[in-house]
Amino acid sequence: MSSSTELTEKKVFLLKSLDGVIFEVEESVAVQLEVIRELIEGDCARPFISLYNVTSEILALVIEYCKHHAETCSGGTSATIADEDLKTFDNEFMNVDENILLELCSAADYLDIKSLFELTCRTLASLIKDRTIIEVRKMFNVENDFSVVEEKAVRKEFAWAFK
């Protein structure tokens, strides 16, 4: 209990990923993770918080995202500049492999970070939008279970969509 109080006073929390890597985060960053905010408010942030669904690779990215957002919001810059800065950062941040994007989306959902969840979903949706059917299947490893005849029938139904 004493260590917990000490940590709260220092406003630093320890997050343990699925593969056992411990990350140290400041309170301003930690509270962006709704799950952890609840734990902090409930005074349950024990020596460290175990996150069983997030690997260290993804957690590092999530923390980077939250850190940047926390710093920009509290940086004292004007709202418009901060918005621009966040937009640029988000665009660059989303410039990762699709699998990482899916993992990030899943982690954002688990950790309840609304802005990151929205960002990853939007990015994935725009990736789907810009790709052909075959590329979409390949991207998400979805198996094409239509037979040739069935596929032809669906194409015919929506003939104008595939010009």
Place this chain on the structure above:
Amino acid sequence: MAPHPESEAEARHGLPCKDKRLEVRRQKTTLSSRQGLKVDSVSCYCKVDSGLKTVVGARKFVPGSKLCIQPDISPHARKRKSSRGERTRVQPPLLPGFPDYLAIACLIRVPRVEHNKLRLVCKRWYKLLAGNFLYSLRKSLGMAEEWVYVIKRDRDGRISGHAFDLTYRMWQPLPPVPVEYSSALGFGSAVLSGCHLYLFGGKDPLKGSMRCVIFYSARTNKWHRAPGMIRKRHFFGSCVINNCLYVDGGECEGIQRTLSSAEVYGPLRNC
């Protein structure tokens, strides 16, 4: 951990004879201890009780059970049954390795103009996009993208439909209007239930006034027929109130004066 095989079997069977129950227990204990599997509790009545009466009783107790031809207790029977059940019940995921709600969270953010492309990815996606769930979700989250439908007539007098996407400023042709309606004049049009474009009444140059009602469903991308109007009419007035279509007045071939009747169509009651 799985429940103890004995207690499970006992609970499922409720067998009347104590000795026979013991026999089952013995067999099951041996089986489970030897193979470490849950004992089949569906196909083992005959071993226990060869009297038809009890088997019938047991069948009542466990629906779907049947008489075994071979009275062996098959440890795999139950497993097979459950896997068959799962195959019909559990659908493949929308995105392999991820829960469906995450996949849906991504898919609802794909613009509507791209939806027809998504239908071809796999059967599961096709079903999702042909159903109401995705679109109700988009609507409740304020993501619905409205289309403007335009019905036009070409030089030959044939009507065809187009949809215009306001966000992406793109025109999309609708499938051809059914033949019996394709030359109609003075018909009415309205959108009901959010996704059905209705064309009703009107006058065919050859057949005269019509009571015919058709609608285009944005979900299926097809034209469907709806029950006809009570009266044949064309050049009438119409409006939608509370998702009910009101049709009023107009003309009917063969009748000199304008019609003074009105009728209402409710898409949910389909009448």
